Amino acid sequence: MQLTLGPVLFDWKREDLFGFYDEVKDMPVDRVYLGEVVCSKKNGLTLKDIENIGKKLEDADKKVIVSSLAVVSNEDELNLVRDIVQLPFSIEANDMSAFNIINPPLPPFSKGGMGGFEIIAGPHITTYNVPSIQFLQGIGVNRVVFPVELSRDAIEYNIQNTNIDGEVFAHGKVPLAFSWRCYTSREYGLNKDDCKHHCRLHPDGMILRTIEKEPLFTINGTSILSGLVYTLVEFIEDLKEIDVKALRISPQWQNTKDIVNIFRKRIDGEISGEEGMTMLKQTSQTGFCNGWYMGKAGKEYLAAPKKSICSVVAAASSLNIR
Amino acid sequence: MKKIERAVPPQSPLKGAGSRGNNENNTLPYTGRTPQRAREVLQLVCPAGNLPSLKAAIDNGADVVYTGFNDATNARNFEGLNFTTQKLAEGISYAHKKGKKVYIAINTFPQGNTYHQWYNSVDKAVSLGADALIIANLGILKYARDKYPDVNLHLSVQASASNYESINFYKKYFGIKRVILPRVLTVKEMKALRDNTDVELEVFALGGLCINIEGRCYLSSFVTGASTNTEGACSPSRFVRFINENDHMKITLNNVVLNNLAPGETSPYPTCCKGRYITEKGEYFYSFEEPESLNVMEIIPRLIEAGIDALKIEGRQRTKAYVATVTSALRKAIDMYYKNPSSYRIDDNLMSLANATFEGTKPTLGCYLEK
Incomplete structure (x- = not known):
């Protein structure tokens, strides 16, 4: 099972992003997704920066993929998509426009770097079901990051019936919605057109609480994420069982390295789900959720059923014996 | 004679690109009849959740009524709403007798092994003689196009195609005739779309407004566990409670407090947004x-001049x-434009007639003029 690092969804400064990806080189992840998904007004990295960072990550044996914008509504944004398609990396499409731009013209032969060129349908493409995935396979897509609300049963059914490489959003504030409106600007009494880059002040977004103080949502520019951190750390054995190929960690302002290490240990069977959860509690102050995985409300937190925990203990003890 | 346009000849998309390209199973572009954009007069498309509403829309000036079956295959799946096959047959017959059209929305996203129910809705809609099917999901579009090469397919707002590369992608593979634009574009951006695609453009003109992009919004699902995209209902009423507490009214969705109204404050139907x-x-x-509720009556001339079709x-x-009130108000506005575009002016009476239907929410132009 692979571990992947998703694109940075927040507005971090250029030097902070360079520092972050310097650390990523040494993290035990197999794939790294670069590029801008949320807002074309962010100006952290230039195209050249992305290319340079990507090459350094390839030198560190990571597969590099560039993610496309989730919402594309004008020529400038289309040009951003066209630009990233020209980079020598694989592409994660988050809007159908990327598929149309990739073909034609066909990418240069040398494109794709390590492991060849891949086209991935990102979490913002609505790959809910088998016929949709089969259609995308027919135009060259070889991996799907499932919509975040799909339950394990739906994921299992889709993988079994298409044989697609399935990637699952496994840890981080989970993306819930996009708008034309910039909610961060609105918080500061401004419109999106008057953007003053207030997102910079909120490297993990801004939390919204209910009147009962429950952290419910996070606003991040034109996007809304969960207030709680979504985590499937307790369900690794089950995810392996349903043949999920890769787990995605979504970067956060602090402790991403620790989170990656915890997941790596979980995948390698070195620690149990409960141990993993205990360790993760050091990495976030807002609490956790994961309900969608078991078909419940996304905001809920459910512990993995006993059976999985037993198999964890078994796996862990067998490792000790060896 | 109507010119028949042909799409590009079949070719293997992305040939040689993928390391694991499924070569024997490549998806080919649609090569059948590619509909021509030929509209000259702005079309008025009106909603109906039942037969009396459908008739009211037709009687008050609708060119088209859009509808759905009474199940999860459409994105307004509310209790007691929508059409049985028989009622829809009656509705289509009523509309066709008066020279009007009926579109059927099959615009949600099936999960697991349930997609045959959506296929079944496509079959029913075609056999009823619907003038177009409004579809969002790739798999359902593919089924409809493969089985019915000549049926009119419209891309639902739920597919959130907000640029011409996306729209042309759907045209290339499914021969879509029209796209319903997500409410994320300014009129200027719509005009730019018009210059780069010959797919018909339909935009929302009036009524409730989703501030987030439809088909990609999980807020209600996150709070309730019921997928809006699959079940066709945002903030289903079975999760909503109104609780009186110390003069205030707490509104909850699956026990999460969405609002706390002071005396005198009002709220539209509660959703997370x-x-x-x-x-x-x-x-x-x-x-x-x-x-807020959308009302574009003031800017109808700009929309027409930007090349909007419906x-x-x-x-x-x-x-x-x-349905009767808003249909008749928009009919008057559109007719006024075509009578004399240069003297188009919406009087206060017509404006307040439409705004009175907004259940206390304020009229807005959304992002049509600025973001």
Whole structure:
């Protein structure tokens, strides 16, 4: 099972992003997704920066993929998509426009770097079901990051019936919605057109609480994420069982390295789900959720059923014996 | 004679690109009849959740009524709403007798092994003689196009195709005739679309407004566990409670408090995006939107001049009286434009007639003029 690092969804400064990806080189992840998904007004990295960072990550044996914008509504944004398609990396499409731009013209032969060129349908493409995935396979897509609300049963059914490489959003504030409106600007009494880059002040977004103080949502520019951190750390054995190929960690302002290490240990069977959860509690102050995985409300937190925990203990003890 | 346009000849998309390209199973572009954009007069597309509303829309000036079956295959799946096959047959017959059209929305996203139910809705809609099918999901589009090469397919707003590369992608593979644009574009951006695609453009003109992009919004699903995209209902009523507490009215969705109304304050139907939350600054604020409803009557000339083909009224869940009022108001406005474009002016009476249907929410132009 692979571990992947998703694109940075927040507005971090250029030097902070360079520092972050310097650390990523040494993290035990197999794939790294670069590029801008949320807002074309962010100006952290230039195209050249992305290319340079990507090459350094390839030198560190990571597969590099560039993610496309989730919402594309004008020529400038289309040009951003066209630009990233020209980079020598694989592409994660988050809007159908990327598929149309990739073909034609066909990418240069040398494109794709390590492991060849891949086209991935990102979490913002609505790959809910088998016929949709089969259609995308027919135009060259070889991996799907499932919509975040799909339950394990739906994921299992889709993988079994298409044989697609399935990637699952496994840890981080989970993306819930996009708008034309910039909610961060609105918080500061401004419109999106008057953007003053207030997102910079909120490297993990801004939390919204209910009147009962429950952290419910996070606003991040034109996007809304969960207030709680979504985590499937307790369900690794089950995810392996349903043949999920890769787990995605979504970067956060602090402790991403620790989170990656915890997941790596979980995948390698070195620690149990409960141990993993205990360790993760050091990495976030807002609490956790994961309900969608078991078909419940996304905001809920459910512990993995006993059976999985037993198999964890078994796996862990067998490792000790060896 | 109508010119038949041919799409590009079949070719293997992305040939040689993929390391694991499924070569024997490549998806080929649609090569059948590619509909021509030929509209000269702006079309008025009106909602109906039942037969009386459908008739009210036709009688008050609708060119088209859009509808759905009474199940999860359409995105307004509310209790007691929508059409049985038989009622829809009656509705289509009523519309066709008067020279009007009926579109059927099959615009949700099936999960697991349930997609045969959506296929079944496609079959029913075609056999009923629907003038177009409004579809969002790739798999359902593929089924409809493969089985019915000549049927008119419209791309639902739920597919959130907001640029010409996306729209042309759907045209290339499914021969879509029209796209219903997500409410994320300015009129200027719509005009730019018009210059780069010959797919017909339909935009929302009036009624309730989703501030987030439809088909990609999981807020309600996150709070309730019921997928809006699959079940076709945002903020289903079975999760909503109104609780009186110390003069205030708490509105909850699956036990999460979306709003706390002081005496005299009102709220439209509660959804997460219309809720009020405590911000990091400590304010209790409508963080996503003030309760608002779209009304573009003032800018109809700009929309027509930008090359928009059809205006859509939201509200299949609303009453027959609502449908009659807003249909007739927009009919008057559109006719006024074509009578004399240069003297187009919406008088206050017509404006307030439409705004009176908004259940206390304020009229807005959304992002049509600025973001």
